[in-house]
Amino acid sequence: MPLLDDRLIPVFDEVITRNPGETEFHQAVREVLESLGPVVAKHPQYADAEVIRRLCEPExxxxxxxxxxxxxxxxxxxxxxxxxxxxxxxxxxxxxxxxxxxxxxxxxxxxxxxxxxxxxxxxxxxxxxxxxxxxxxxxxxxxxxxxxxxxxxxxxxxxxxxxxxxxxxxxxxxxxxxxxxxxxxxxxxxxxSGVLTGKGLSWGGSQVRTEATGYGTVFFVQEMLAATGESFDGLRVVVSGSGNVAIHAIEKLHELGARVVACSDSGGYVVDDAGIDLDLLKEIKNEQRGRVSDYAERRAGARYVAGGSVWQVPCDIALPCATQNELNGTDAKALVENGCRIVAEGANMPTMPEAIRFLRDAGVRFAPGKAVNAGGVATSALEMQQNASRDSWTFEHTQERLADIMRSIHDRTLETADEYGVPGDYVAGANIAGFTRVADATLALGLI
Structure with missing residues (x-):
């Protein structure tokens, strides 16, 4: 494990002691704390005011x-x-x-x-x-x-x-x-209306909210590619899952010129080298509540693999969009050996710590879920704006706002990584940028 800054070790030890058995919570806290060493070195007031410790305890x-x-x-x-x-x-x-x-x-x-x-x-x-x-x-x-x-x-x-x-x-x-x-x-x-988001369009919902997490994930990766002068054209992409996030990520990837060659569910995964037929996948998953094995039965040239790991499928870009801790160290090794260059988390904490370390050590550009999949909650906030003003925006306007927000998150992440001496590190950049904003607000409000 990467070492924690000496000032942060007591914080993590207290999290373990106060929250026994909550392994996923421990993992999430450690992943953020590992990035904050440069922050407390540059701004010791965060450690002195114990704002980090306070943020680890729910209100x-x-x-x-x-x-x-x-x-x-x-x-x-x-x-x-x-x-x-x-x-x-x-x-x-x-x-x-x-x-x-x-x-x-x-x-x-x-x-x-x-x-x-x-x-x-x-x-x-x-x-x-x-x-x-x-x-x-x-x-x-x-x-x-x-x-x-x-x-x-x-x-x-x-x-x-x-x-x-x-x-x-x-x-x-x-x-x-x-x-x-x-x-x-x-x-x-x-x-x-503003008490819940993700509502139906006829009773206060927002255009693009259904698509937002998947679309936002792809918009973020588009910015990652643009940062090195690339685009999605002709790239092979593997997406785990076949629920809402995965389906809309596949939809936007195809629109932008990529070819999604595999997706999965809890039973196994399907490979379609011609590119996933999105209409068929939507029919099976959304209308019939079926399995990806049904897709392989109905799509010529597609093959289904029961169990196993979708990360064995060669790709340029991997998007884990299913659930937490779905991509382990063995999967990471397979991705690297098969030429994967970018891994971006469409789900929440889907990549295990040892897999993140292996990918980054191998030179794969890795972007964490808190940045990549923020499009869902961003569009929820846009829905709250519309509810508060008794307004309704078009699909095109809302999608443009979403794309702008994802571009801003990407740019802020890289700028913050540069500022704190870890250029190109999406994990550290996202953790530090997210932390400093909320920490400053917490300090400004007094002892809360």
């Missing part, structure tokens, strides 16, 4: 039970979470994840990352995350509705357009957000 952690009845009338029980990490820059902002893997450590790692991601956008939003160990897969619409209503009946008291504004994440799409917003409206007797 508020909410855990609650969620009872609901299934279609057979049986009582089911899940656990709900909302970790409100930092409101120094604005109201808490971050998604809700419904997945069996969700526990406090997952929510805290996501919320901690969200602080710096939201800071990088330059928009006035704080950091939070939430969710439940509820699994919407295989549940009827009526069951999902009853769960969402029970979840919101507890959570609503902590939300508000100037307080805490959730959005969707894994397992929380338009259906779930509709049920959540409907229950919030019913309980509060207020049509407070």
């Amino acid at each position: 508020r952690q909410i855990i609650f039970r969620v009872p609901w009845t299934d279609d057979a009338g049986r009582v089911q029980l899940n656990r709900g979470f909302r970790v409100e990490f930092s409101s120094a820059l604005g109201p808490y902002k971050g998604g809700l994840r419904f997945h069996p893997s969700v526990y406090l450590g997952i929510v805290k790692f996501l919320g901690f990352e969200q602080i710096f991601k939201n800071s990088l956008t330059g928009l006035p939003i704080g950091g939070a995350k939430g969710g439940s160990d509820f699994d919407p897969k295989g549940r009827s619409d009526a069951e999902v509705m009853r769960f969402c209503q029970s979840f919101m009946t507890e959570l609503y008291r902590h939300l508000g357009e100037h307080t805490d504004v959730p959005a969707g994440d894994i397992g929380v799409g338009g259906r779930e957000l509709g049920y959540l917003f409907g229950q919030y409206k019913r309980i509060t007797n207020r049509y407070e």
Whole structure:
């Protein structure tokens, strides 16, 4: 492991002690702290005021039970979470994840990352995350509705357009957000559109929000290529996942001239050297809720590999867009051996620490999720702007705003890396740029 600055070792030790067993949270904190040595050397006031230590402790952690009845009338029980990490820059902002893997450590790692991601956008939003160990897969619409209503009946008291504004994440799409917003409206007797983002276009949503994380990921990589005088033309790209982020990343990659040759789901991966047929993939995943194995059965020339690793497929650019810790050291070695030049995280913390070190040591340009996939929350903030002004923007205008924000994040990341003596280091640049903005605001507001 890279060494921590001596002034930061007690901070990390305290995180481990105060949050036992929360391995994903420990990983996220360490990854940021490893970048902050040059910062505390140049600006010792950050260490002296213990602002780093304060940012590692959430302002508020909410855990609650969620009872609901299934279609057979049986009582089911899940656990709900909302970790409100930092409101120094604005109201808490971050998604809700419904997945069996969700526990406090997952929510805290996501919320901690969200602080710096939201800071990088330059928009006035704080950091939070939430969710439940509820699994919407295989549940009827009526069951999902009853769960969402029970979840919101507890959570609503902590939300508000100037307080805490959730959005969707894994397992929380338009259906779930509709049920959540409907229950919030019913309980509060207020049509407070800005309390949730990712809403449907007919009831306060924003154009491009559905596409934003995937599109934003590609816009960021486009800037990485432009920085060395390159473009997407003719490049082979591998994308992990086949959900919302992956599908819209593939869509924008094809539009910009790249050829996406592989994608995956939890069962395995599909390789299509002619380029993924996006219409077919959307039909299978969005309409039929099928698997990528179905794609291979219906697409001539495509082949499906059960299990295994999509990172074995040769490519110029790899975009992990599925879930945390999906790309390990062995995968990183395969990518390097097959000529991969850029890895950019469309998901949250999908690359394991040993894989990041291997890629960077091998000269692969690596960009972290807090910078690369910030387009989703940036467009959520644009949705909040539209809700506040009772306005609605065109797709083209919103996409242009998104592209501008991603360009700004990219440029700020590289400029910050240069300023702190680590030129070209996207990880350090993103961590330092995100940290300094929120740290300055925290100090300005006093002991919060």
